[in-house]
Amino acid sequence: MxxxxxxxxxxxxxxxxxxxxxxxxxxxxxxxxxxxxxxxxxxxxxxxxxxxxxxxxxxxxxxxxxxxxxxxxxxxxxxxxxxxxxxxxxxxxxxxxxxxxxxxxxxxxxxxxxxxxxxxxxxxxxxxxxxxxxxxxxxxxxxxxxxxxxxxxxANAFDDTYEIRPEPVESFLFVGARYPNRQRAVERLVAADVPVLAVGRDWSHHLFDRLRTWQLARPDVPARRDVSRSEAYNLMAGALGSLNIHTDQDGFTMRTFETGGAGGLQLIDRPDVSEFYDPGTEVAVFTSEEEMVELARRAVADRSWARKIGEAARRRTLAEHTFVRRARKLEQVWG
Known part of the structure; x- marks a missing residue:
């Protein structure tokens, strides 16, 4: 025990x-x-x-x-x-x-x-x-x-105790807080006629969410209210792909491992993700908005490419990036 x-x-x-x-x-x-x-x-x-x-x-x-x-x-x-x-x-x-x-x-x-x-x-x-x-x-x-x-x-991790039940979404997904650089990226996809769905209280057009975030204005982007973690995983699994946009972080967000764990295609703005995933086969890396749009359009046009990357990311995640693996590291260092 x-x-x-x-x-x-x-x-x-x-x-x-x-x-x-x-x-x-x-x-x-x-x-x-x-x-x-x-x-x-x-x-x-x-x-x-x-x-x-x-x-x-x-x-x-x-x-x-x-x-x-x-x-x-x-x-x-x-x-x-x-x-x-x-x-x-x-x-x-x-x-x-x-x-x-x-x-x-x-x-x-x-x-x-x-x-x-x-x-x-x-x-x-x-x-x-x-x-x-x-x-x-x-x-x-x-x-x-x-x-x-x-x-x-x-590093952060993926919780593999959740059962993934993909919810088909004919859009690119962004789940998370609405920071200025994230809003610009999402709006850039919308302007390029790439279907997008932003999820979270900062994006939601619902009056209650506007009031509780103290922000009445919202970008003109298709949005959904907050979802549970399980629902987020299902959306990631069923969407055309997911955006992972960092701010000035040097650590990797939870979304980095959750998207892969759910088996979804991840468009990420960090080439140094190579520490955890192989760019090109397990994640799709972009370094400019133009590259982001190009990758998103490819995913829309070539579903088999997107699916192949998502499947490879899920295999890697389950092998190396689960919470149980992180907890084992915790056991090793907590004395």
Missing amino acids: GERVLVVGPAFHGYSESLATALRVLDHEVATHPYDLYATVGDKLRNKVRYELPERLGRPEGDRRRRQDLTVRAIAALRAARPDAVVVIRGDLLGADFWQTAEALKARTVLWLYDELRRMEHDPETLRRVDTLITYSPLDAESLRASGVETHCI
Whole structure:
């Protein structure tokens, strides 16, 4: 039998649940705490009024209240679980009291970062005090090691416990947040008469999504509201292909491995994806919008080419890039 593990992390990405499932496969007893989950309508309304509205008005108390409340809830989960090890995903909203409580309970602490440090608000002391620090960012790992902080680099992954049921979609798919460079790329495909479907609250034309994102304007792009992770996988499997557009990240997004795991064609803007997949046979790499359009048009015209790449990507993903494989690496480094 393995150890008692508490996985603490954001609710939205599903990363925590996937890691917890993988650790259970490896025979650990695992509990989870999604620290920013607002499950009920009342919770969601409270989040808007207590936290987000003050921030929108330029007042700092919203962020301060959020951090205090989330820390208190996470400490309660920690005390209830009394784990041998606590694995915190991202965790920059948790205060020092949380880490002090973990130490008092003699739990080994692991902090796993799936974003670059410059986009988080971690106290440098926290990075030094945790027993095991993991990042998906090779550049952050190099920088942290240079400053004397032992750091391990582990990439994102695909959760292969989901059953894939392809949902036919005669469009190119983009699932994710609407950043300016992503919007430009999606609109470029639309302008080139390539069928596109953008998925997520930032793209949705539904009034509720406009209100909860505090953005009434939306690009003129076919869109769908948020979908579950399982539904996203099914869409990736059934679409003509999926766009994976990074911002200024040096780590690879979850979508890199999820699209391949679902067996879909992936158009990606990072030639260095060759660390994980073979460009041309397992993914399609573009370095300009013109190349992106050309590849998308080829996929529309040559379905067998797109299908062949997706099938090869799925084989590679299941062999090398599942959460269970990442969890085995975690076991090796957490001491």
